[in-house]
Amino acid sequence: MRVLVLGGTRFVGKVLVEHAISCGHHVTTFNRGRTGQDVSGAENLRGDRENEADLHELVHGREWDWVIDTSGYVPLIVGNAARLLSGRAGAYSFLSTVSVYPSWPGEPISEDSAVYECSPEMPGTAEDEANWTAAQYGAYKAGCERAVLDAFDGQVTILRPGVILGPQENVGRLTWWLRRIERGGKVLAPGDPGKPIQPIDVRDLAAFVLTCLKDGTAGTFNVVPPKNEATFGRMLSACVAETRSDAELVWVRDDFLASRGVRQWTEIPLWRTPAGTWAVDAGKAAAAGLRCRPIEETVRDTYAWLSRTEILSGYDRQSHHGISVDKEQALLEEWRSG
Ligand SMILES: NC(=O)c1ccc[n+]([C@@H]2O[C@H](COP(=O)([O-])OP(=O)(O)OC[C@H]3O[C@@H](n4cnc5c(N)ncnc54)[C@H](OP(=O)(O)O)[C@@H]3O)[C@@H](O)[C@H]2O)c1
Incomplete structure (x- = not known):
C-alpha cells in the first residue's frame, strides 16, 4: 500500500x-x-x-x-x-x-x-x-x-x-528509570509495587495502527494493554534485571511522597495516584486485534536500544522528567528514619 x-x-x-x-x-x-x-x-x-x-x-x-x-x-x-x-x-x-x-x-x-x-x-x-x-x-x-x-x-x-514506552522513547520516562537504576544504590520506588500499570509498547501501537488500516477498521479506540497485567513492581524489577545493577528498590508510600510535594508523572516518571490513571478500558482495541507484549520485553528492548544510542536531547519535555539525586536521597533518609 x-x-x-x-x-x-x-x-x-x-x-x-x-x-x-x-x-x-x-x-x-x-x-x-x-x-x-x-x-x-x-x-x-x-x-x-x-x-x-x-x-x-x-x-x-x-x-x-x-x-x-x-x-x-x-x-x-x-x-x-x-x-x-x-x-x-x-x-x-x-x-x-x-x-x-x-x-x-x-x-x-x-x-x-x-x-x-x-x-x-x-x-x-x-x-x-x-x-x-x-x-x-x-x-x-x-x-x-x-x-x-x-x-x-x-x-x-x-x-x-495512554502513555507510550519502548525503544526510541523521547520523553524520558522508562529511559529515565533505566538510567537511574543503572547507577545503582538505593532507589526510591514510588507507592505499591503491586500497582497495575498500562503503558503501551510503541511497537504494539504501530502494529495495531496498521492492523486497523489493513482490516478496514474504522472507529475510535483506546490503545492500552489490558488492565491488571503489568505492575510498577514488575517494570522496575525488570529494569534492575536488565541493567544488572546493584540497585535496591525502596518502596515508599504514596501519601509520604505526596505530602513532601513530589510532582507526580514528571518528577517521578510514570508515578501517578488518581484512581483512573491505569483503569482505561482496552476491550474494544483487543477485540479489533491489539496485541500487547509483556512489560519485561519493553524494558529489555528499550535498554538494548538505549545502550547503543546517543540519548536524544533537545526535546523540551525531557527536562521536565526525573528527580534530583539529592532530593531522592534526602527523601529516602527521611523515610528510613520516620
Ligand atoms: N508519547 C506518548 O506517551 C504519547 C501518549 C499518547 C499519545 N501520543 C500521541 O502520539 C503522537 C506521536 O507523538 P510523538 O511524540 O512520537 O511525535 P510528535 O512529536 O507528535 O511528531 C513528531 C513528528 O512530526 C513532525 N512535525 C512536527 N511538527 C511538524 C510540522 N509543523 N509540520 C510537519 N511535520 C511536523 C516532526 O518532524 P520535524 O520536527 O522535523 O518537522 C516529527 O517527525 C502524537 O500525536 C501524540 O499526541 C503520545
Whole structure:
C-alpha cells in the first residue's frame, strides 16, 4: 500500500514508518526536517503542516491508500490536512490520546466516556506544545479528532493511546528509570509495587495502527494493554534485571511522597495516584486485534536500544522528567528514619 505519514521521523511516527516498510508498504513521510531522523527506504518530503502552501505542494499530483497522522495537535491545522487529503487517500488514522477525556486520570474510562468540547476550527500553533497544560493538550486533541471526522471523506480511525514506552522513547520516562537504576544504590520506588500499570509498547501501537488500516477498521479506540497485567513492581524489577545493577528498590508510600510535594508523572516518571490513571478500558482495541507484549520485553528492548544510542536531547519535555539525586536521597533518609 502507499502510506503517507505526517511526521514519521521521531518516536511513534518513526517506529510506524519502520514497521510499515518492514511489512512491504511504500511509505512517504512529511515533516520539516527539524527534530528527527529520516528512515531509509521511505520517500522523505519536507514541509510545514502549519503552512497551507506546503500542504498543497505535498498533495499536488499524489495519492495514497492510507494516511497516518502522528503530528496533529491543533484542530484547524489538522482539519486543513484532512480536507486536502480527502479524495486523495482512502483511509485516515489519527493519533490522539486518552487525555481527550476530562475525567482521566481521575476516573476509569472507556470509549463512551465524555471528551472535551473543542471546536474543530480552533486555530493556533503547536510550536510550544511541549509546554501546554494537560487540559489544553486534551481539549485540542478532541478538536483535532472532530476536525478529521468532519473533513475526511473515507475511513477514519481515531487511536487514543495512554502513555507510550519502548525503544526510541523521547520523553524520558522508562529511559529515565533505566538510567537511574543503572547507577545503582538505593532507589526510591514510588507507592505499591503491586500497582497495575498500562503503558503501551510503541511497537504494539504501530502494529495495531496498521492492523486497523489493513482490516478496514474504522472507529475510535483506546490503545492500552489490558488492565491488571503489568505492575510498577514488575517494570522496575525488570529494569534492575536488565541493567544488572546493584540497585535496591525502596518502596515508599504514596501519601509520604505526596505530602513532601513530589510532582507526580514528571518528577517521578510514570508515578501517578488518581484512581483512573491505569483503569482505561482496552476491550474494544483487543477485540479489533491489539496485541500487547509483556512489560519485561519493553524494558529489555528499550535498554538494548538505549545502550547503543546517543540519548536524544533537545526535546523540551525531557527536562521536565526525573528527580534530583539529592532530593531522592534526602527523601529516602527521611523515610528510613520516620
Ligand atoms: N508519547 C506518548 O506517551 C504519547 C501518549 C499518547 C499519545 N501520543 C500521541 O502520539 C503522537 C506521536 O507523538 P510523538 O511524540 O512520537 O511525535 P510528535 O512529536 O507528535 O511528531 C513528531 C513528528 O512530526 C513532525 N512535525 C512536527 N511538527 C511538524 C510540522 N509543523 N509540520 C510537519 N511535520 C511536523 C516532526 O518532524 P520535524 O520536527 O522535523 O518537522 C516529527 O517527525 C502524537 O500525536 C501524540 O499526541 C503520545
